[in-house]
Amino acid sequence: MSRHRIVKNLDLDDEMDDQAFDSEGEDYDDMTEEQQVQMSSALTAVHSVLGSATPITDREIRSALWDSYFDVDGTVAFLLDELHKKEAAKAKAEAKKLARQTSQPPSARSTRPSTPAGSKPSTSTAKAVPKATPLAGPVSSLRADLEGMNLLPSSSSSTASSAAASELMEVPVDNSPPPAIAMAKEKILEEVKERERSEKPVLSLVVVGHVDAGKSTLMGRVLHELGEISDRSVEQNQRQSQKMGKGSFAYAWTFDALEEERERGVTIDISLDTFSTSTKRFTLIDAPGHRDFIPNMISGAAQADTAVLVVDGSSGAFERGFEGGGQTREHAVLVRSLGVQQLVVAVNKLDAVNWSQTRFESIRSQLQPFLTQSGFQPTKVSFIPVGAMSGENLVERRELSLDWYEGRTLVEQLDSLDVPTRALDAPLRIPVSNVFKGQSATASGLAVSGRVESGIVQVGERLCALPGDESGAVRALEVDGELVPYAVAGVNATVFLSGIDPLHLNVGTVLCPPHQPVPVVSSFTAQIMVFDLKYPITAGYAVELFHHSRDIPATISSLDAVLDKTSGAVTKKNPRMLTKGSSARIHVQLRPPTSGASRRTTIPLESFAANKSMGRVLFRRGGETIAAGIVLDVIS
Numbered sequence: 001m002s003r004h005r006i007v008k009n010l011d012l013d014d015e016m017d018d019q020a021f022d023s024e025g026e027d028y029d030d031m032t033e034e035q036q037v038q039m040s041s042a043l044t045a046v047h048s049v050l051g052s053a054t055p056i057t058d059r060e061i062r063s064a065l066w067d068s069y070f071d072v073d074g075t076v077a078f079l080l081d082e083l084h085k086k087e088a089a090k091a092k093a094e095a096k097k098l099a100r101q102t103s104q105p106p107s108a109r110s111t112r113p114s115t116p117a118g119s120k121p122s123t124s125t126a127k128a129v130p131k132a133t134p135l136a137g138p139v140s141s142l143r144a145d146l147e148g149m150n151l152l153p154s155s156s157s158s159t160a161s162s163a164a165a166s167e168l169m170e171v172p173v174d175n176s177p178p179p180a181i182a183m184a185k186e187k188i189l190e191e192v193k194e195r196e197r198s199e200k201p202v203l204s205l206v207v208v209g210h211v212d213a214g215k216s217t218l219m220g221r222v223l224h225e226l227g228e229i230s231d232r233s234v235e236q237n238q239r240q241s242q243k244m245g246k247g248s249f250a251y252a253w254t255f256d257a258l259e260e261e262r263e264r265g266v267t268i269d270i271s272l273d274t275f276s277t278s279t280k281r282f283t284l285i286d287a288p289g290h291r292d293f294i295p296n297m298i299s300g301a302a303q304a305d306t307a308v309l310v311v312d313g314s315s316g317a318f319e320r321g322f323e324g325g326g327q328t329r330e331h332a333v334l335v336r337s338l339g340v341q342q343l344v345v346a347v348n349k350l351d352a353v354n355w356s357q358t359r360f361e362s363i364r365s366q367l368q369p370f371l372t373q374s375g376f377q378p379t380k381v382s383f384i385p386v387g388a389m390s391g392e393n394l395v396e397r398r399e400l401s402l403d404w405y406e407g408r409t410l411v412e413q414l415d416s417l418d419v420p421t422r423a424l425d426a427p428l429r430i431p432v433s434n435v436f437k438g439q440s441a442t443a444s445g446l447a448v449s450g451r452v453e454s455g456i457v458q459v460g461e462r463l464c465a466l467p468g469d470e471s472g473a474v475r476a477l478e479v480d481g482e483l484v485p486y487a488v489a490g491v492n493a494t495v496f497l498s499g500i501d502p503l504h505l506n507v508g509t510v511l512c513p514p515h516q517p518v519p520v521v522s523s524f525t526a527q528i529m530v531f532d533l534k535y536p537i538t539a540g541y542a543v544e545l546f547h548h549s550r551d552i553p554a555t556i557s558s559l560d561a562v563l564d565k566t567s568g569a570v571t572k573k574n575p576r577m578l579t580k581g582s583s584a585r586i587h588v589q590l591r592p593p594t595s596g597a598s599r600r601t602t603i604p605l606e607s608f609a610a611n612k613s614m615g616r617v618l619f620r621r622g623g624e625t626i627a628a629g630i631v632l633d634v635i636s
């Protein structure tokens with residue numbers, strides 16, 4: 001074997017074919033004793049970085065070490081690089097397969113109710129928040145995920161979302177003079193404080209959990225029992241679901257209104273609804289559990305104050321959702337990373353294990369330590385035994401077999417949650433999660449929806465849409481389907497805009513006052529926590545960056561320091577790589593969506609210190625969430 005090849009140009013597959021490496025160890029017979037010692041210690045060093053789960057074989061490591069004269073760093077970098085190339089090729093092949101499977105006409109792929117194009121689809125409950133024709137739907141965000149990783153060709157045509165987008169383009173720009181501003185901000189603040197004393201506070205709640213844990217059934221049943229959806233609507237869903245041979249999904253259909261969701265029996269997109277308990281009003285976000293739709297789940301969780309994690313208590317099912325590959329862990333970590341501090345764990349399907357207390361306790365004892373480790377304070381986590389299908393312990397307790405349980409029902413627990421302090425005095429920030437041609441009973445025209453993350457927005461106000469140079473005026477505002485003069489931090493609002501072309505509005509656009517704009521940046525530094533990684537993060541690592549409803553390709557361009565997890569003190573400067581469980585300071589550079597594109601990619605982003613909800617980011621790669629963190633500094 002030659003030791004003159006440049007390690008960077010080595011190809012592992014070629015090496016595997018090399019007859020010189022037919023049997024382990026044999027190739028190194030002619031090594032001196034000193035070389036054997038070097039090889040052995042270098043091999044141990046490489047192993048300590050790659051970990052025991054690595055698919056890279058000892059033979060491959062030895063070969064690269066030999067060629068690099070036992071350079072551990074060079075060997076690790078080379079091996080990881082080769083591995084990433086192989087994985088990218090594999091993912092590309094899979095993505096191609098997926099693209100082939102999904103290349104049906106737009107109508108068949110529609111992920112929204114089949115309403116007239118561009119109009120607001122009817123929703124299942126009177127109070128439902130508009131679920132409108134989106135610019136970018138769930139499949140397009142899944143595609144964007146793949147495109148971002150350069151795994152799919154750009155999808156500028158032939159998707160349902162582009163059809164919706166072209167309809168939006170036809171919405172004429174409303175140039176009528178905007179309504180006058182009616183109230184001074186100080187007056188609104190006074191009014192809000194007054195109303196806080198007399199009205200129920202609003203909390204947004206996301207429902208997450210492994211696929212098929214029973215999330216949609218559970219929340220459908222809760223809404224029905226609270227009288228938010230009519231018996232008639234439930235009966236209709238029961239009849240229709242039975243007709244399709246999916247009778248057990250009747251309650252889930254309250255949320256899973258899309259044709260594809262009903263056919264497949266899985267939630268694809270997030271859906272919003274509202275309900276009230278004795279002391280609170282909730283905006284409910286039902287998120288998909290399937291791993292393919294995690295980008296949608298992230299978009300939903302980014303808008304939430306609190307979460308219900310539904311786990312399937314039936315035999316073996318909890319374990320399937322919790323162990324490797326299940327979404328229970330990932331969802332819990334994601335919601336915590338996105339700022340959720342209070343978690344209600346609904347241990348569902350206990351009817352399937354005869355309402356066993358032992359099973360409930362066993363699930364609690366497996367999950368609790370993991371949740372604590374993921375950053376949830378034990379006092380902020382509660383476990384509630386439930387049976388979503390029969391409605392047991394949701395609003396009331398009726399099953400005698402749950403006699404052993406003396407705690408709260410699910411709804412009582414939700415009612416007892418704390419309401420976070422809202423950043424009413426901070427500059428207005430509305431990250432857009434939907435752009436559509438609104439057509440409600442009260443208003444119509446170009447509209448966007450999203451959560452008011454901070455500040456106050458009122459009718460007549462001029463807002464800029466970032467990134468870009470455009471601004472428009474707020475023509476009307478809707479909250480829970482009703483016209484309102486203003487909307488404050490913490491609520492999900494629909495904003496009807498005039499004087500702006502839909503071209504300048506996208507999912508991920510941030511609306512803010514022109515005199516207090518969000519910085520628009522192409523790179524930033526962040527403090528991150530590294531999750532369960534297959535391979536360590538090295539400088540130049542390609543990722544998909546998630547910020548609210550936006551996901552965008554980026555590169556972790558440098559690793560600045562490893563930090564102590566508790567104190568945040570620097571323990572190592574300029575590390576070679578970041579492994580699972582480490583905390584670190586990194587530098588992130590956004591990439592153009594397609595390789596070779598010359599346009600600089602930018603996003604509106606703020607440091608966590610400036611605005612907590614605008615300063616959280618998540619990093620995914622190859623369909624896995626690999627890290628989460630907070631923005632330290634933005635670099636324009």
Ligand SMILES: Nc1nc2c(ncn2[C@@H]2O[C@H](COP(=O)(O)OP(=O)(O)OP(=O)(O)O)[C@@H](O)[C@H]2O)c(=O)[nH]1
Nearest residue numbers: 211212213214215216217248266267289387388389
């Ligand atoms: N035995 C039993 N089955 C239930 C219960 N709750 C839900 N299911 C069933 O579990 C299946 C999945 O329910 P869904 O509500 O669609 O689950 P989901 O978590 O919303 O699914 P995704 O959103 O697609 O991840 C359906 O067949 C339900 O009827 C329960 O309490 N007991």
